[in-house]
Amino acid sequence: MLDRPLAAVYDRISADQERRWLGDARRRLLADLRGDVLEIGAGTGANFQYYPPQARVTAIEPSPNFSKRAETKLAGAQAAVELRQADAQHLPFDDNAFDAAVATLVFCTIPDPMAALAEVRRVTKPGAPLLLIEHVRAQSSVHRFLLNLWGPCHKTLFVGCRLNRDTEANVRSAGFQVEEVRQLALEMGMVPVILIRATNAGG
Ligand SMILES: C[S@@+](CC[C@H](N)C(=O)[O-])C[C@H]1O[C@@H](n2cnc3c(N)ncnc32)[C@H](O)[C@@H]1O
Structure with missing residues (x-):
């Protein structure tokens, strides 16, 4: 599998970022969750330690290489976390099954x-929060141009x-109501990492 080397080094290459700001951002993002929570793309399980005990988490991850590492973090979670192999574009859950979703x-x-956002909308209840930390496209056209040059290498690595x-x-446009968007970091001086708090608008 192509993701095997990445899964093997992922925690090491993120360690500095986790220490500087990402660990704290994860803790704050997840602190108030309760009920049945869906986590998409759990990776090596970096979020598991931050879920509060009142959350019951179903974490999905399609890659067996990442899942293997996430399994080692289950014991350190305060919440009940179940890890399943699945693709966010085709979620194996009933409609309205979750009280919140995290990615x-x-x-x-x-x-x-x-397609994944439509699935998240389907499996979460109307009004359920969707909590995200994501890196997104650069704001300036110069930075976008530079990142588009680097993009193919980045996508491979x-x-x-x-x-x-x-x-x-x-x-x-997937039908969530966005309540908060905040920039958490600017990686490499040009890649914004943002927090998004949204809710499933239902309907
Ligand atoms: C950069 S890692 C992030 C891992 C983790 N969420 C974190 O915060 O460290 C991206 C993850 O998304 C997963 N992923 C990729 N395609 C996916 C899909 N279609 N459905 C669910 N997860 C996916 C990858 O396998 C990988 O674990």
Whole structure:
């Protein structure tokens, strides 16, 4: 599998970022969750330690290489976390099954983000929060141009990760009501990482 080397080094290459700001951002994002929570693209399970005990988490991850590493984090979770192999574009859950959904650094990589957002909308209850941390396309056209040059290498190295997604616009057009958008960091001086709090608008 192409993602095997990335899964093997993922925690090491993110360690500095986690220490500087990402760990804290994860903790704050997840602190108030309760009920049945769906996490999409759990990766190595970096969020597991931050779920509060009142949440019951179903975490999906399509890659067996990432899942293997996420399994090692289950024991450190305060919440009940179940890990399942699944693709966000075809979620194996009933309509309205979840009280909330979470994804961190995932919508950059899902091949069809609109299909995944439609699935998240289907499986979450009307009014359910959707909590995201995502890197998104650069604000200036010069930065976008530079990142488009680097984009193909980045996509290969980081197994499908795109640097030019407009996830806020995608979330809005998928029928979520966006309550908060905040920039958390500017990586490499040009890649914004944002927090999005939205709710399933229902209907
Ligand atoms: C950059 S990692 C982020 C992992 C983790 N969420 C985190 O915050 O560290 C992106 C993850 O998205 C997963 N992913 C890619 N395509 C996916 C899909 N179609 N459905 C669900 N997850 C997907 C990858 O396997 C990988 O684990």
